[in-house]
Amino acid sequence: MSVKQEALVLLLAGGVGSRLNILVQSRAKPAVPFAGHYRIIDFSLSNVMTSGLTKIGVLTQYKPLSLMRHLGMGEAWDFTGRSRGLKILPPHTGFKDSDWYKGTADAVRQNIDFLEKNPADEVLLLSGDHIYNMDFHAMIEYHRFKKADVTIGMMVVPMSEIYQFGAGVTDDNNRIIDWEEKPEHPKTNLASMGIYVFDYKYLLDSLYRDKAEVDFGMHILPRAIDNDNVFAYPFYGYWRDVGTIQSYWEANMDVIMRDSAISPAAWGIRTNIEADGRPADRPPARFSNSARVSCSMISAGCVIRGTVINSVLAPGVVVEEGAVVRDSILFADCTVGKKSTVDLTICDKRVKISGDTIVGSGMNHDFPNIKQPKHLYTGITLVGKEASIPSGITIGRNCIVNSKTEESAFSTGEVADGETV
Amino acid sequence: MPKSTTLAMILAGSRVDNLNVLTYYRPKSAVPFGGFARVIDFALSNLLHSGIEQVAILSQYRSYSLINHIGTGAAWDMIGRNRGVSILPPFKDNSDNKCHADWYRGSADAVYKNLDFVQYHDPEQILILSGDHIYKMDYQDMIAYHHKKDADLTIAFVQVDKSKAHRFGIAAIDSNEDGETGGRLLNYWEKPESPEADWASLTVLVFKPEVLYRALQENQESSSFEFGRDIIPLLMAQGRKVYGYKYTGYWGYTGTTEEYWQASMDLLGENPPIDMEAWGLRTNMEHRGIRDAQPALIRDGAIVHNSLVYNGCIVEGTVKNSILFPGVHVEKGAVVEDSVLFFNNHIGADCKLSRVIMDVNSVIGQGVRIGPEATSKAKVVTLIGWNNHIPDKMCIGEGAKIYPNISSEQWSKVKCVEAEEVLR
Numbered sequence: 027m028s029v030k031q032e033a034l035v036l037l038l039a040g041g042v043g044s045r046l047n048i049l050v051q052s053r054a055k056p057a058v059p060f061a062g063h064y065r066i067i068d069f070s071l072s073n074v075m076t077s078g079l080t081k082i083g084v085l086t087q088y089k090p091l092s093l094m095r096h097l098g099m100g101e102a103w104d105f106t107g108r109s110r111g112l113k114i115l116p117p118h119t120g121f122k123d124s125d126w127y128k129g130t131a132d133a134v135r136q137n138i139d140f141l142e143k144n145p146a147d148e149v150l151l152l153s154g155d156h157i158y159n160m161d162f163h164a165m166i167e168y169h170r171f172k173k174a175d176v177t178i179g180m181m182v183v184p185m186s187e188i189y190q191f192g193a194g195v196t197d198d199n200n201r202i203i204d205w206e207e208k209p210e211h212p213k214t215n216l217a218s219m220g221i222y223v224f225d226y227k228y229l230l231d232s233l234y235r236d237k238a239e240v241d242f243g244m245h246i247l248p249r250a251i252d253n254d255n256v257f258a259y260p261f262y263g264y265w266r267d268v269g270t271i272q273s274y275w276e277a278n279m280d281v282i283m284r285d286s287a288i289s290p291a292a293w294g295i296r297t298n299i300e301a302d303g304r305p306a307d308r309p310p311a312r313f314s315n316s317a318r319v320s321c322s323m324i325s326a327g328c329v330i331r332g333t334v335i336n337s338v339l340a341p342g343v344v345v346e347e348g349a350v351v352r353d354s355i356l357f358a359d360c361t362v363g364k365k366s367t368v369d370l371t372i373c374d375k376r377v378k379i380s381g382d383t384i385v386g387s388g389m390n391h392d393f394p395n396i397k398q399p400k401h402l403y404t405g406i407t408l409v410g411k412e413a414s415i416p417s418g419i420t421i422g423r424n425c426i427v428n429s430k431t432e433e434s435a436f437s438t439g440e441v442a443d444g445e446t447v
Numbered sequence: 448m449p450k451s452t453t454l455a456m457i458l459a460g461s462r463v464d465n466l467n468v469l470t471y472y473r474p475k476s477a478v479p480f481g482g483f484a485r486v487i488d489f490a491l492s493n494l495l496h497s498g499i500e501q502v503a504i505l506s507q508y509r510s511y512s513l514i515n516h517i518g519t520g521a522a523w524d525m526i527g528r529n530r531g532v533s534i535l536p537p538f539k540d541n542s543d544n545k546c547h548a549d550w551y552r553g554s555a556d557a558v559y560k561n562l563d564f565v566q567y568h569d570p571e572q573i574l575i576l577s578g579d580h581i582y583k584m585d586y587q588d589m590i591a592y593h594h595k596k597d598a599d600l601t602i603a604f605v606q607v608d609k610s611k612a613h614r615f616g617i618a619a620i621d622s623n624e625d626g627e628t629g630g631r632l633l634n635y636w637e638k639p640e641s642p643e644a645d646w647a648s649l650t651v652l653v654f655k656p657e658v659l660y661r662a663l664q665e666n667q668e669s670s671s672f673e674f675g676r677d678i679i680p681l682l683m684a685q686g687r688k689v690y691g692y693k694y695t696g697y698w699g700y701t702g703t704t705e706e707y708w709q710a711s712m713d714l715l716g717e718n719p720p721i722d723m724e725a726w727g728l729r730t731n732m733e734h735r736g737i738r739d740a741q742p743a744l745i746r747d748g749a750i751v752h753n754s755l756v757y758n759g760c761i762v763e764g765t766v767k768n769s770i771l772f773p774g775v776h777v778e779k780g781a782v783v784e785d786s787v788l789f790f791n792n793h794i795g796a797d798c799k800l801s802r803v804i805m806d807v808n809s810v811i812g813q814g815v816r817i818g819p820e821a822t823s824k825a826k827v828v829t830l831i832g833w834n835n836h837i838p839d840k841m842c843i844g845e846g847a848k849i850y851p852n853i854s855s856e857q858w859s860k861v862k863c864v865e866a867e868e869v870l871r
Contacts, residue, residue, distance in 0.1 A: 319749065325758060
């Protein structure tokens with residue numbers, strides 16, 4: 027006997043997020059660290075938990091290891107128990123035509139067994155790519171009230187940004203009467219947040235109807251809007267698609283702002299604290315007599331002997347005496363040597379910066395990265411996982427230091443603006 | 448089949464009058480320490496790193512906090528087919544055996560009452576520990592010495608100042624035998640008035656099981672049931688092979704408020720005597736939900752010097768030489784110095800706290816002053832019990848003790864708490 031769930035959750039966590047550049051070199055976008063010890067997917071998972079939903083399938087595809095380790099059995103989000111559960115659904119062989127997911131609808135279709143084994147009234151479809159706080163229970167209630175076949179979470183965004191989203195035109199009743207997927211010349215500024223409530227049977231029927239329909243935004247939704255009841259569920263809170271380096275950096279800075287609209291603590295966001303291979307738990311952050319810290323987020327296990335301003339430090343970051351970290355985001359276990367400066371920089375895990383080095387130097391914030399001008403053009407410099415930067419180096423704006431770069435790779439003392447090492 | 452050879456039993460039942468405000472609702476072993484952990488975590492982490500996987504905890508006094516803290520034991524890897532932690536509370540049964548008709552009458556009685564549990568595990572040696580001490584020790588080294596000497600009982604000792612020796616179990620150790628490692632116990636005095644030696648017991652004892660069983664049985668005829676006061680002297684009197692194992696590392700004894708404060712201060716500085724990371728200290732991150740606390744926010748204008756600050760804190764004021772547990776909020780203009788603030792305390796704007804140990808969940812109004820004036824020479828620690836709402840502008844003198852849960856009515860009648868005053 028199985029216990030029927032109110033709503034089954036499917037979380038699409040396969041996103042590549044390629045504009046996040048080297049941050050997604052070894053992990054999927056949902057697994058990118060955020061705000062100290064969190065990861066992006068924690069926001070979706072915690073929203074599911076605080077909405078009282080208890081059964082969730084997570085669809086992975088791109089570089090899933092980091093994500094799977096993070097999810098574990100779902101204990102961190104209270105998904106363990108007799109009638110609860112978090113199940114990881116990787117792509118699998120056995121389908122005649124293809125094994126890898128061809129689109130969002132194809133991904134769900136390939137896991138139709140999971141849907142059928144877990145009957146529910148509704149299916150909530152989410153992505154793990156966004157920073158937001160939302161009550162899905164209220165959305166499901168709205169869906170029922172409207173007697174909808176599909177309800178789409180939507181919010182107003184600036185006209186200039188609508189080209190990145192699915193856009194819907196609604197009538198006075200919030201019923202969606204027209205749909206454009208990533209329109210170049212939009213008719214509306216109401217954007218889809220990639221959050222859908224489907225009637226369970228309606229979803230199954232849609233998936234069975236035509237295997238050529240591989241994407242929700244491109245195929246399933248336009249057809250549903252033309253023929254059935256699709257409603258917009260308006261959302262007014264904080265929601266960010268942290269899909270670019272600039273938006274990712276801004277959302278992190280939002281966390282440390284006073285009276286900010288985003289608060290992991292107030293939202294009840296939970297994470298799975300990494301403990302792999304650590305004999306000890308991370309002790310409290312240690313501030314020495316020479317520490318100067320202002321407007322910053324400091325995680326457990328950090329050791330601060332230098333200056334930290336307007337920055338977000340993940341667990342285990344060490345900032346030595348005389349060093350200055352400003353407007354930067356440092357992932358777990360980075361070290362910044364004596365008298366070094368890190369300015370407007372994102373460092374992935376375990377980056378080692380020796381003493382007397384400058385990362386993020388000069389005023390050429392507008393000089394984009396030469397290789398990836400669409401990724402880095404606002405002045406942010408990126409340092410990849412486990413890179414080592416020797417002392418006496420000056421690195422400019424919009425630079426990329428690739429993962430695992432060794433000290434010997436810095437032949438000259440300078441990395442000019444827009445260069446890649 | 449792999450089998451644990453050592454059974455560890457942690458004595459975690461006691462409360463200490465000298466820590467009275469902090470142990471009002473919890474045993475001493477569950478007192479918070481180190482900005483996120485509890486005192487008992489040191490013993491549990493030592494067991495983990497010593498590879499001792501069968502652990503029992505004897506608890507009696509206000510055990511809820513402790514039971515909550517131990518949880519499943521997963522924090523210390525103590526769950527598995529051959530690993531486990533069991534909490535052994537006192538119990539009664541229907542037999543005529545008057546032994547089972549009472550609370551634990553002492554540490555030795557607590558173990559005696561659970562002998563069926565001990566014998567079921569059939570260990571090769573039994574390690575008895577106190578859950579109240581702060582130290583880092585590999586028990587396997589001590590057990591190896593115990594075997595090398597084929598001892599009946601081996602006890603760990605640490606050298607202390609003779610002026611303090613009267614508070615401990617003190618031994619004279621034959622230094623000719625193994626020098627720095629240890630030696631046969633020549634003499635043992637429990638809390639001697641005028642100590643003749645300076646090796647103090649850490650309350651870490653390794654017993655040969657049959658020796659322990661017999662000693663506990665014989666001890667039942669007595670009217671006192673303590674390892675230090677009764678069992679060790681009994682074995683000494685019987686001429687058993689009792690050995691001392693010399694421990695030379697850091698030992699934090701938190702028997703009094705001042706000692707607790709000093710041990711906390713030993714967490715600070717550039718090379719702190721207590722290095723929790725290097726010691727491999729683990730705690731139960733589920734307890735009080737500390738794993739879910741967001742990283743600390745240090746606001747514009749804040750000053751944090753020589754301090755430990757855990758996730759969940761918000762600092763807008765000044766914090767110096769202090770330890771902040773999760774959920775402490777220090778508002779603008781407030782100054783916290785030489786203090787230890789437990790979980791979820793809110794320090795109002797323009798407060799001045801000096802040498803304060805504050806238990807959990809208090810709200811301190813604006814402009815409150817707690818602790819010694821700058822001119823004070825004694826600089827005695829002030830204790831604030833949990834769940835207090837201290838009104839704005841209140842003044843609390845040094846060495847005062849504020850009991851938990853003082854009602855707002857009572858606070859409204861207080862103008863000022865004098866130095867050394869006890870508010871209950």
